Amino acid sequence: MRCSSCASPAVIDQPYRGAHACADHFLASVEERVRREMHRQLPRFGRGTVAVALSGGKDSSVALALSHRYFRRRPTVRLVAVSVDEGIADYRPSTLRAAGSLAEQLGVEHHVVRAAEELGTTVDRTVGDLPGTVPCSYCGVWRRGLLNRAARDVGADALVLGFNLDDLAQTVLMNLVHGDLDRLVRMAPHRIRQPGLVPRVAPLASVPEREVYLYARIRALPFDHRECPHAGRAARNFFRDLVWKLEEAQPGTRQSLLRTHDRLVEQWLASVPVERPAVCRACGEPAAQDLCRACEYLRIARVASEAA
Numbered sequence: 279m280r281c282s283s284c285a286s287p288a289v290i291d292q293p294y295r296g297a298h299a300c301a302d303h304f305l306a307s308v309e310e311r312v313r314r315e316m317h318r319q320l321p322r323f324g325r326g327t328v329a330v331a332l333s334g335g336k337d338s339s340v341a342l343a344l345s346h347r348y349f350r351r352r353p354t355v356r357l358v359a360v361s362v363d364e365g366i367a368d369y370r371p372s373t374l375r376a377a378g379s380l381a382e383q384l385g386v387e388h389h390v391v392r393a394a395e396e397l398g399t400t401v402d403r404t405v406g407d408l409p410g411t412v413p414c415s416y417c418g419v420w421r422r423g424l425l426n427r428a429a430r431d432v433g434a435d436a437l438v439l440g441f442n443l444d445d446l447a448q449t450v451l452m453n454l455v456h457g458d459l460d461r462l463v464r465m466a467p468h469r470i471r472q473p474g475l476v477p478r479v480a481p482l483a484s485v486p487e488r489e490v491y492l493y494a495r496i497r498a499l500p501f502d503h504r505e506c507p508h509a510g511r512a513a514r515n516f517f518r519d520l521v522w523k524l525e526e527a528q529p530g531t532r533q534s535l536l537r538t539h540d541r542l543v544e545q546w547l548a549s550v551p552v553e554r555p556a557v558c559r560a561c562g563e564p565a566a567q568d569l570c571r572a573c574e575y576l577r578i579a580r581v582a583s584e585a586a
């Protein structure tokens with residue numbers, strides 16, 4: 279297999295664009311796609327603070343490395359990596375070590391927030407308190423809240439997330455299947471600013487997951503491969519398989535799902551007034567109801583633990 283742009287051996291095929299790429303052309307194409315996404319999602323951003331959510335896995339490590347590359351010639355932009363320790367013993371300590379290594383290698387300031395300190399509990403403890411509940415449901419809600427808080431605390435104007443093309447296509451499909459228009463509109467990348475919420479950007483939105491992995495390997499970025507011990511129970515797994523099957527049968531499905539999402543959001547924002555989020559009565563964070571979902575899960579876990 280030869281590169282479609284030069285005679286060198288190809289390292290990857292890209293069926294969605296009917297091409298093969300050698301290492302050099304592959305790296306250049308990922309960097310160019312990310313540059314374009316950054317430009318589209320953060321237009322005219324020449325001054326301020328950008329936080330990057332860094333878990334230590336491949337996606338967020340690539341997001342940090344490429345954000346660093348994108349902003350490195352802009353001394354007026356401060357880049358900060360923020361990590362969340364949800365308290366998952368066989369997993370998070372090692373991914374946080376990888377996160378720390380990459381931040382140090384790039385010379386990027388790194389902050390870690392811990393669920394045990396901020397919420398008074400951990401995911402591992404809650405798995406014991408709520409054995410019938412899928413851990414990703416509360417873990418994801420808590421992590422999003424802690425990341426937002428950490429980004430706000432460092433004065434960030436934007437929060438970069440490592441969502442790749444596959445992640446976003448899965449989320450669009452999940453929300454469509456569940457008929458959840460609200461979540462569909464609120465998905466990253468954010469088009470609107472809401473009080474208390476740091477706008478999220480997703481510069482890897484046009485990079486498929488396996489290309490993110492290959493990019494991390496070729497650039498020799500430190501990242502941790504291990505999978506969370508609770509991941510097997512995630513509802514997302516079904517949609518991951520489904521998107522894969524659709525993509526195999528119909529290359530370009532993931533990009534089509536994202537385009538559909540873009541158009542739906544544009545039409546929604548043009549026709550429906552944006553409501554200011556309410557404020558959670560327990561923690562003061564933005565909330566859709568009286569109690570935010572993070573506090574609601576904390577309440578349920580506390581009740582279960584007291585009853586045990």
Ligand code: SF4
Nearest residue numbers: 413414417506508509
């Ligand atoms: S797989 Fe689920 S439980 Fe594990 S870190 Fe991710 S969201 Fe949390």
Ligand SMILES: [Zn+2]
Nearest residue numbers: 281284300303
């Ligand atoms: Zn080439």
Ligand SMILES: [Zn+2]
Nearest residue numbers: 558561570573
């Ligand atoms: Zn709350």
